[in-house]
Amino acid sequence: VLFARVVGTVVCSTRVPAWTGQRTLLLQPTDPDGHDQGRWVVAVDLVSAAPGQRVFYVRGREAANALADPDNPADAAIVGIVDEVRTGAWPARGGA
Amino acid sequence: MFLARVVGEVVATIKHGDLEAQKLLLVQPVTPGDAAVGKPAIAVDTADAGPGDLVLVADEGNAAAQVLRRARGPIRTVVVGVVDHVELGGDAGFGSVDYARPGQRGERADLRVSLRILRASLRGFAEASGRGRSRMSEVRSREVGEDALRVRSDPWGPRGPAGPVRLGGVRMSQALDVRCARHERAGYREDQP
Numbered sequence: 001v002l003f004a005r006v007v008g009t010v011v012c013s014t015r016v017p018a019w020t021g022q023r024t025l026l027l028q029p030t031d032p033d034g035h036d037q038g039r040w041v042v043a044v045d046l047v048s049a050a051p052g053q054r055v056f057y058v059r060g061r062e063a064a065n066a067l068a069d070p071d072n073p074a075d076a077a078i079v080g081i082v083d084e085v086r087t088g089a090w091p092a093r094g095g096a
Numbered sequence: 097m098f099l100a101r102v103v104g105e106v107v108a109t110i111k112h113g114d115l116e117a118q119k120l121l122l123v124q125p126v127t128p129g130d131a132a133v134g135k136p137a138i139a140v141d142t143a144d145a146g147p148g149d150l151v152l153v154a155d156e157g158n159a160a161a162q163v164l165r166r167a168r169g170p171i172r173t174v175v176v177g178v179v180d181h182v183e184l185g186g187d188a189g190f191g192s193v194d195y196a197r198p199g200q201r202g203e204r205a206d207l208r209v210s211l212r213i214l215r216a217s218l219r220g221f222a223e224a225s226g227r228g229r230s231r232m233s234e235v236r237s238r239e240v241g242e243d244a245l246r247v248r249s250d251p252w253g254p255r256g257p258a259g260p261v262r263l264g265g266v267r268m269s270q271a272l273d274v275r276c277a278r279h280e281r282a283g284y285r286e287d288q289p
Contacts, residue, residue, distance in 0.1 A: 001120075001137060001138035001139070001171075001172070001173050002135070002137060002138065003138070031135070031136065032103075032104060032122055032136050037135070046112050046170075047110050047111060047112065048110070056106065056108070056138050058170050058171070058172060058173075060157070060172060061157055061172075062157045062160075062168075062169070062170045062171060062172040063170065065157065065168050065169050065170050066112055066114075066169065066170030070168070077112075077170055079111060079112035079114075079115060079170050080108040080110065080111030080112060080115060080120075081108055081109070081110040081111070082106060082107075082108055083107045083108050083109055084106075084107040085104055085105070085106050085107075085122060086104050086105045086106075086107070087103055087104035087122065
């Protein structure tokens with residue numbers, strides 16, 4: 001599962017039936033700090049992400065599993081919207 | 097599976113149903129010598145790992161489904177264990193640099209480095225000095241195995257999040273190689289409590 005930023009929407013009038021009702025978004029992969037890294041990727045959106053938002057996405061076969069019908073050709077799927085990444089001053093494991 | 101260092105935590109309110117109530121950790125893949133390699137990834141924690149822990153990460157969908165005891169879903173990267181220590185075969189021990197400081201005045205050494213030995217049979221500390229050396233990469237030790245050692249590049253070393261250590265203006269986090277000569281028992285200083 002990797003970080004990315006939503007940079008756009010990909011609209012297709014014709015596509016495989018398994019993707020009916022799913023949005024496809026254009027992602028720019030980033031590092032944990034949000035800096036761009038690597039090439040753009042088109043991913044199926046499962047969390048209603050909006051352009052500009054930081055998200056994380058899963059690659060490979062598991063992307064297809066994210067949809068209700070796993071028999072589909074997705075190779076990247078957005079599975080979460082990043083609220084916060086804690087590094088640096090992240091407190092040590094406490095009483096929990 | 098690969099070794100990784102837990103370097104952070106990811107918080108997300110909106111996420112796929114399969115990720116609900118799962119702790120998401122930011123893991124940086126590392127070599128057995130604790131040097132960062134490749135891109136950090138987000139992994140679902142099943143081993144109750146904490147910040148700075150060396151962990152075992154599985155990056156495969158079937159493994160993830162099995163560990164999480166559920167049908168195959170969109171999860172493939174999972175922390176499956178917290179590593180106590182790693183042993184490498186052969187005579188070579190290995191470890192990570194615990195601290196380094198410039199040599200005292202009068203010493204010929206430009207650098208003194210304390211090496212934390214991770215190999216079980218050699219657990220402890222050893223000091224190496226880089227005589228006449230100005231780069232960490234040139235420091236050699238008779239007391240430690242010949243594997244490449246690296247300066248800890250994360251702030252979560254055994255001394256806690258103290259921030260990057262500086263040595264003569266050089267950031268230790270630049271993760272320079274410290275190559276060490278073959279281990280010699282005779283010269284090894286056992287430093288165990």
